[in-house]
Every structure is written in C-alpha cells, then in structure tokens.
Amino acid sequence: MTNKGIKAQDIIEFIEKFAPQELAIEGDNIGLQVGDEISLKNIEKIAMALDPSLNVVKKAKEEKIDFLFTHHPILKDPTRTFTGLIYKKLKILMENNIILYSAHTNLDICKNGLNDALVDLYKLKDVKYLYENGLGRIGTYDGTFEELLNITKEHITKNPTIVNSNAVKDKEILKVAILSGYGLSQKSITYVSELADVYISGDLTHHSKILAEDLGLCLIDGGHYGTEVYGLKLFKKYMEDALNIKIISLDF
Numbered sequence: 001m002t003n004k005g006i007k008a009q010d011i012i013e014f015i016e017k018f019a020p021q022e023l024a025i026e027g028d029n030i031g032l033q034v035g036d037e038i039s040l041k042n043i044e045k046i047a048m049a050l051d052p053s054l055n056v057v058k059k060a061k062e063e064k065i066d067f068l069f070t071h072h073p074i075l076k077d078p079t080r081t082f083t084g085l086i087y088k089k090l091k092i093l094m095e096n097n098i099i100l101y102s103a104h105t106n107l108d109i110c111k112n113g114l115n116d117a118l119v120d121l122y123k124l125k126d127v128k129y130l131y132e133n134g135l136g137r138i139g140t141y142d143g144t145f146e147e148l149l150n151i152t153k154e155h156i157t158k159n160p161t162i163v164n165s166n167a168v169k170d171k172e173i174l175k176v177a178i179l180s181g182y183g184l185s186q187k188s189i190t191y192v193s194e195l196a197d198v199y200i201s202g203d204l205t206h207h208s209k210i211l212a213e214d215l216g217l218c219l220i221d222g223g224h225y226g227t228e229v230y231g232l233k234l235f236k237k238y239m240e241d242a243l244n245i246k247i248i249s250l251d252f
C-alpha cells in the first residue's frame, strides 16, 4: 500500500485538473484544508473518505496516511474558536503531518464527477444540468420506475425511501433529475416538480416529504452517503489509474 516518489503537488494537480476549482459554487470551502508548504512533500500513503470525521482522522493516523482526500471540507461555517471536536481533528492531522485536501462542489459538478457518475449509472439520455451552476443533472430514463428503483437498490442503497411512486407507476419513459448529496430540500423539490417525474437525491426531511406528496413529485432518497460514495469510488479509481498509486478508503 506504499507509493513511492509521489509529490503532494502531483496529487493536487490531478485533482484540480479533474475537478477544476473554479467550478465550485461560491463560498464553498475547497482545496487544501490542513497543511503548509506541502508542494514538494513526498507522499507514500494516500487515503480517501467522504467526510473528515473524527473516526476517519483517527484511522488516517493509524494507517500512517500522508495525504487524505475528503469530499466534504473540514469546516463549513465560519469558525471563531478551535476547541472540542475541531481541536481534536486538527491536533491529530497536524501532529501526524497529514495533509487534508477537499474537492466538494467542484467534484459534484465536474465532468465524470459525482453527478455524472449517477447519470452513467442510470443511463440517462438527453442530459442537461439541473441547475445553472452545474449542480445536478436531468435527463430521460428509458424504462419503468421499478427498474430505476432496482438500480438504486443495487448500487446506491439497499433501503431507499420512496415517495409518491404511484404518480409514475404506469410510465415507460421517465424524466429523471438527480443530485448527489443533499438535494431534497423544499426549495429544490419545488423547482424539480416542474421539470421531472422522478427526483433521486439524498437527505429527505419530513417537511420535504410532505411537500413532494402535495406537488405530486416522485422521490427516491438514496441517502447523502449512497448518492455520493458511488461516484467517489469511481473518482478513486480514476486517480489510482492516472497516478499509478494505491489509495486506501477510510469510510466507504
């Protein structure tokens, strides 16, 4: 599992070529999260995770990881103090010289990123961006809801939450919207209800479910984890092949 002669800069260049930073939505926290003067640092062990959770950070230490890539950044909201959980994480990362690097919405949006991975999985046709900023995709699925659901159960999550499937049960061609991660907000459900028959995303709440029922939109909640880890696994493979390295997965 040890890689020889890879520089941190080589890894970062690959990531930023694959998921250009300028694609990220405004205000997103992407790029180098923890580390300093790293460009020429020699990297032997690389790991990938969806989240820089305390558990992932501890595992990175145990595995003697030099470079940790996570999809979600370590901090989302402005932080004024470094105490408690964030202190613990930073302490482990810094004491063990672990570089932390994230590509978030730029990896969702980019070509062959997390949204395109779902497009390929469901074999959607005539695909367009769901949102102008590049988040989500919308296209045509040549098949029934049952078939769509089976793909979800096989590749995304064994137990998806389904809302309003009656609305589409007799259709043989479906307009399908997908959005990796948190897409099942009330705002997004309202928007998608005008455009699609089925909306596949994650993080459904009670109020969003009621709204979708009222609007007659069929939802498949494949979970935030399921809808993102599917594409993250493919990204891991692209990176391993492109750089001829081994990457350890820490939470998927």
Ligand SMILES: [Fe+2]
Binding pocket: 072, 180, 181, 182, 224, 228
């Ligand atoms: Fe996410």
